[in-house]
Amino acid sequence: MANYVVGDLQGCFEPLQTLLDIVDFNPSQDHLYCVGDIVARGPDSLACLTFLEKHAASVSITLGNHDLHLLACQALGKAPNPKDKLATLFAYPDKEKLLCFLSSQPLALFHHASNTLISHAGIYPTWTKAQALAFSQEAARCYQGNNAKNFFKTMYGEASVKDVVSSDEFIRFRAIVNIFTRMRFLEPNGELNLSNKEGIDSDGSLIPWFKHPALKTPPCNLVFGHWAALEGKTERSNIIALDTGYVWGGAMTLLNLDTQEFIKVDANI
Numbered sequence: 001m002a003n004y005v006v007g008d009l010q011g012c013f014e015p016l017q018t019l020l021d022i023v024d025f026n027p028s029q030d031h032l033y034c035v036g037d038i039v040a041r042g043p044d045s046l047a048c049l050t051f052l053e054k055h056a057a058s059v060s061i062t063l064g065n066h067d068l069h070l071l072a073c074q075a076l077g078k079a080p081n082p083k084d085k086l087a088t089l090f091a092y093p094d095k096e097k098l099l100c101f102l103s104s105q106p107l108a109l110f111h112h113a114s115n116t117l118i119s120h121a122g123i124y125p126t127w128t129k130a131q132a133l134a135f136s137q138e139a140a141r142c143y144q145g146n147n148a149k150n151f152f153k154t155m156y157g158e159a160s161v162k163d164v165v166s167s168d169e170f171i172r173f174r175a176i177v178n179i180f181t182r183m184r185f186l187e188p189n190g191e192l193n194l195s196n197k198e199g200i201d202s203d204g205s206l207i208p209w210f211k212h213p214a215l216k217t218p219p220c221n222l223v224f225g226h227w228a229a230l231e232g233k234t235e236r237s238n239i240i241a242l243d244t245g246y247v248w249g250g251a252m253t254l255l256n257l258d259t260q261e262f263i264k265v266d267a268n269i
């Protein structure tokens with residue numbers, strides 16, 4: 001039995017198939033973790049989601065911003081942005097089953113054997129592993145519960161990182177979602193900067209979350225996606241950036257959690 005984690009798919013199904021063929025992935029024995037952003041921008045979001053749902057027992061996803069956006073569009077009856085290329089998925093007769101599977105997934109999970117915490121954008125530098133998993137569970141109760149529609153309505157916008165313990169459950173939800181699915185840089189005061197999507201050294205006044213002094217000793221190995229401009233580099237051996245931007249002409253990366261071996265498929269082959 002082998003355990004793998006793959007970077008952002010973003011609707012790119014072919015490279016996922018290629019990677020799984022290379023490692024001879026066997027859904028009856030192996031497990032595939034996905035760092036999220038399964039859908040949007042690429043050509044085959046429906047194929048990605050259909051494949052993962054079909055192998056639900058062997059697949060775990062930590063939801064990304066694009067996945068939550070898809071669930072929000074569905075819950076609020078809104079049409080997705082044409083540039084997300086989700087029309088085929090929205091027209092699919094059995095989409096409820098696929099979206100139900102997607103919404104059953106968490107924002108963070110822990111793989112015990114490799115001592116690895118997985119989430120889409122990372123974790124806030126001061127969080128312990130237990131706090132991260134508790135915040136993930138709290139957010140899931142929001143988007144999986146009867147009141148999901150109202151949580152999705154208030155999901156977008158700024159929130160202070162201190163709001164993860166706000167007395168208002170909607171503000172708490174927004175802050176947790178922003179950290180787990182949208183974070184890249186932190187301001188010197190520790191707040192999120194959600195506007196800069198460039199590389200690690202693009203703005204010397206901002207701190208990549210994984211370079212924050214509070215993460216001097218990470219609580220465990222951390223694997224995340226979301227930040228293609230990093231090109232897989234964090235300069236920290238136990239903090240692994242898996243989004244290598246296949247959908248933007250880069251590569252799709254798969255990590256074997258048991259052997260720490262990386263396998264890549266370039267977009268230009």
Ligand SMILES: [Mn+2]
Pocket residue numbers: 037064065066120181225226227
């Ligand atoms: Mn993302």
